[in-house]
Amino acid sequence: MTTPEYYGWWSKRVNDNISEQREKCIRSIEEHLQVVSSELEIIKQDFKKRSSELGKKIEQLEEKKMRLGLDVDIHKLEAEKLRKGKNKAEEDLGSLKTDYKKLCLSIRTAGL
Template identity: 55%
Template structure:
């Protein structure tokens, strides 16, 4: 993130513009599509985890066939 050195030479109009611009870039959560914190933080299984689960399932099936 780039920062600008602010000093006594900064004009008030520029400072007000900069503050408005920063505040306009901050998103507020809309209540229409809001999710609970648990849903937001829920871990989605990665492709590697899915492959691992598939491998373990197939491995268990093969062990049953061999026993």
């Protein structure tokens, strides 16, 4: 049988041990959280840096795409211009051939 004094001493003693363990546990948790926090901060900074680099790369690629698109448009216009010039030259050649045939026919009929 335990006396109330012994029970009080025992409960106080047990509680003292628990609080010491809790303080150690709380300290180790706080230290762990600081480590995790610093690791997260490093990861966050790396992510921001990588995100910034990728953003710049995307901008460069978009500019290049725009320039290439403009180049394609210019080449299309030049090709269309050359196609029109070719068609005009073919029409002129056809007209010259017709005029030549008419001239040859006129020379024959004139007896020259």
